[in-house]
Amino acid sequence: MSIHAKKASDFISNEERTNxxxxxxxxxxxxxxxxxSKIPEWELLRSTASQIKENVLSNLDNYLIQFxxxxxxxGVHVHWAANDDEHNSIVSAILNKHNAKKVVKSKSMLTEECGLNHFLEDQGIEIIDTDLGERIIQLRDxxxxxxxxxxxxIKKEEVGELFHAKLGTEKGNADPTYLTRAARTHLNHKFFEADAAITGVNFAIAETGGIVICTNEGNADMGCHSAPVHxxxxxxxKLLPKAEHLGVFIRLLARSATGQPSTIYTSHYHKPESGKEMHIVxxxxxxxxxxxxEDFRNSLKCIRCGACMNTCPIYRRSGGHSYHATIPGPIGAILQPNRNLQEYSDLPFASTLCGSCSDVCPVKINIHEQLYKWRQEIYKHNELPKSKIIPLKVTTNILASSTMYNIMGKLARTSLKLLPDFLLYNKLNTWGKNRELPAPPKESFKEWYKKNKHE
Known part of the structure; x- marks a missing residue:
């Protein structure tokens, strides 16, 4: 059983939570x-965004230099990191230069990808995630x-128990307003104590050298305005060529993510305030x-809206942790194999290939096609388990022969009628683990058509 299948099985075992x-x-x-649906030019926006990103990817070197x-x-300090280790070392060096021991951080999937939190904690630096959802999972480790x-x-009752244990809130109080206020009080102290602030970046503008951060809580602004170093x-x-292109993506991002017209805060940073330092890594x-x-470059158009996750029938019923990766869901399943094909070879198979992910993607990434392509790459690189290879080879031989197909079809229909349940429902029949196999038809379609084609 693959890692995804095992973790998904664990998640699904709690039926109430799954539903x-x-x-x-x-x-x-x-x-x-x-x-x-309220934006008549919605499809035009998607096409335009995709084309802008295509231009960026085709001229990335020039735009990076310009930025x-x-x-x-x-007056911004710009750093380049080839990998996660270099990223973490650069951030650590900046913090050590300023003797920063207390850091606040707004949402950043990149720092999650690089494992920054644990890296800094091992150095004795307190790093606090200030996005409410991120703070909740940080407290849960x-x-x-x-x-x-x-x-x-996570349900609100679990958050209530967590906050009671970690923040001293009232035992048994799971009121969302009460819990949010408790989190705000807790985080406000962290903002005022911070020696430095770290943020992610939603968009970077090559034309201006500025960055844009989109939040609903204003926590990125709180951190950057209160700390001397950000x-x-x-x-x-993350680059866009010009500031005028930003409007296309702002209209797409929040609507695709949560259905909002825009995020509550869309903040632009171009240079540090007087007496402060601003760094971009x-x-x-x-x-x-x-x-x-070539087959996978379009995945770099992703603006991290999460729309593909919200629509994916596999993600919705298996949970994000089943993907054992920083970026879960359909987009993660095409990004992660690039990083480590062996470790993440199970993820492209966590899909029905229904195409719903591609349908909702605001930048028109052909996600389901890339998932299918990754499956082929995994087979070519011998990363497909024998439990898949052997049945696929057998099935290939059956489907390649009309005679064999007819024989096996008749054998399957007869077996389903005659065999006892303990032979039909066993460890080899994963499909039947939680479902009954359908009743077999009396005859195949080919047999029916041969008898009735002249009627």
């Missing part, structure tokens, strides 16, 4: 549909299960390699 998780995410997907030059003109809704798998960590694919970490793969 609740499924319903909550489908509600978000429905909000996306309603919001998108660095403009950022430096603004677990990774996010969704890139926009990191604590979507560090912005971005993947090199540009990270590769496998992105250049993905860019060089």
């Amino acid at each position: 609740w998780h499924d319903g909550a995410l489908w509600h978000v997907r429905n909000k996306r549909d309603i919001s998108a 660095e030059e403009e950022a430096k003109k603004n 677990e990774p996010p299960s969704h890139i926009v809704l990191p604590a979507i798998h 560090i912005h960590c971005m993947g090199l694919e 540009i990270v590769d970490n496998g992105r250049s390699e993905q860019l060089g793969k």
Whole structure:
């Protein structure tokens, strides 16, 4: 059993949670549909965004150079990291230079990808996630299960128990307003004590050297305005050519993510305040390699809205942690194999290939096609387990022969009628683990058609 299958099985064992998780995410997907339907030019926006990103990926080297030059003109320190280790070392060096021991961080999937929190904690630096969902999972010492809704798998009653244990709130009080106020009081102290602030980057503008951060809680702004040093960590694919292009993506991002017209805060950072320092760390970490793969380069258009997760029938019913990766869901299943094909070879198979992910993607990434392509790559690189290879080879031989197909079809129909349940429902029949096999038809379609084709 693959890692995803095992973790998914563990998640599904709690049927109440599975149904609740499924319903909550489908509600978000429905909000996306309603919001998108109110924009007559929605499909034009998607096409335009995809084309802008295509231009970026085709001219990435030039835009990166331009961005660095403009950022430096603004008094920003620009750093380059080839991988996660370099990223963490650069951030650590900046903090050590300023003797920063207390750090606040807004949502950043890149820093999650690089394992920054644990890296800094091992050095004796306190790093506090200030996004409410991120803070909840940090207190639980677990990774996010969704890139926009990191604590979507947790119920309010569990948050109440967690806050009682960690923050001293009233025992048994699970009122969302009460818990949110308790979190705000707790985090406000952290903001005022912070020696430095770290953020992610939603968009970076090559033309201006500025960055844009989108939040609903204003926590990125709180951190940057209160701390003397702020560090912005971005993947090199986050670039847009010009400021005028930003409007296209702002209209798409929040609607695709949560159904909102826009995030509550869309903050622009171009240069540090007087007496403060601003750093931008540009990270590769496998992105250049993905860019060089023609079949998969489109995945770098992703703006991290999470729409593909909200619609995916597999993700909704298996939970984000089943993907054992920083970025879960359909988009994670095409990004992660690039980083480590052997470790993540199970993820492209966590899909029905229904195409719903591609249908909702705001930048028109052909996600389901890339999932199918990864399956072929996994087979070519001999990373497919024998439990899949052998049945596929047998099935190939059956489907390649009309005679063999007819014989096996008749054998299967007869077996389903005559064999006892203990032979039909066993460990070899994964499909029948939680479902009964359908009643076999009396005859195949070919047999029926041969008898009735002249009627």
